[in-house]
Amino acid sequence: MDDSALLAARFEEHRGHLLGVAYRMLGARVEAEDAVQEAWLRLSRSDHTAVDNLGGWLTTVVGRICLDQLRSRKTAVPVVSLAPTVDPEHEAILADDVGQAMLVVLDTLTPAERLAFVLHDLFAVPFEDIATVVGRTPAAARQLASRGRRRVQGADAPRDPDLPRQREVVDAFLAASRGGDFEALLALLDPDVVLRADAATVLSGAAPEVHGADAVAATFTGRARGAQTALVDGFAGLVWSVGGSPRVVFDFVVEDGKVVEIELLGDPVTLDRLDLEGFPA
Incomplete structure (x- = not known):
């Protein structure tokens, strides 16, 4: 197997995870698939031999792509059903931890809050990594995720102890x-x-x-x-x-x-x- 085929195979190992991240961020299947495809293009053009943690690198790239898309939106994208067109494996990934109701709530968050909450609370990405995506400090990334969490959980969410x-x-x-x-x-x-x-x-x-x-x-x-x-x-x-x-x-x-x-x-x-x-x- 040549290098390009090996890289493509490694990327496919992460596609389901990346699609899950992108869908939770964007709320639209087509946009999520486009974001994942753009991540592949960036990987194929990069010096991937210098990437130690491919999954983490790809998650960061997809996060940045989704953040840019959210910031450029003029109107909210309606949440659509996935069932008719997504294969069972991907449908299970996308349905896990997030339903249509949550996607509606996520649309009330700012782009940075949405990204911090999704990456940390749903995918356990460290705040240090999230900070590089949103261009903020790790402490600010933690606060963004907490603010997103409060809105998702509702007004009765506990106050910050500090x-x-x-x-x-x-x-x-x-x-x-x-x-x-x-x-x-x-x-x-x-x-x-x-x-x-x-x-x-x-x-x-x-x-x-x-x-x-x-x-x-x-x-x-x-x-x-x-x-x-x-x-x-x-x-x-x-x-x-x-x-x-x-x-x-x-x-x-x-x-x-x-x-x-x-x-x-x-x-x-x-x-x-x-x-x-x-x-x-």
Whole structure:
């Protein structure tokens, strides 16, 4: 067997798993099959001899392909029945762990939340690997999966046990920001903290990305005067509202008492999907 045939045979060993990942991500059989085919094309064009874990590499590639497709969608893709066209083996793979009802719920998640939840909760992919797909820190990937899990499980899902500590950090961050206390802000930030802004907030003047504690602290010193603490999908965060309507959400990722990531969210569709509530008394 030549190298190309051997590679094709190895790929086929993973096809069922990859189809399962893609279908759970995209909710449409044809799109899932296209994503898997694109993964094969990328593998065939790559230096596959340098890939130690082919299954993990392919899962990451399919995840990125699906994430790109979800982000580019203008409307949701209707969930379709698989039974008439999928062979029994693939139908069993796709039916395992996820039904039509769950696919409908998954459509309410943001693309990054959906990917993190699907890869971690349904396929046990480590957060370190998920982080490389979504371009976030492992802590942020963990939070994305947790937020997705809360929505899938419903409003009665348990709160994050670290919520009181998260609130302390976010409250201290807001106070330091309003008070223009650069040193206090610096003490709350992880040295490698990242501040990200979505397209809507970039259009309003925010920088797409700011890296490092010094730069992020400088960005917020004397700012956030109109923001208020809130729960953002069950996690501590800030919301700036106008006339009672949220305009910008400050989505925090807190780990070991330090802020490791902040994301500014201003896209109306994203804001509509977020569960925002004040802290309980």
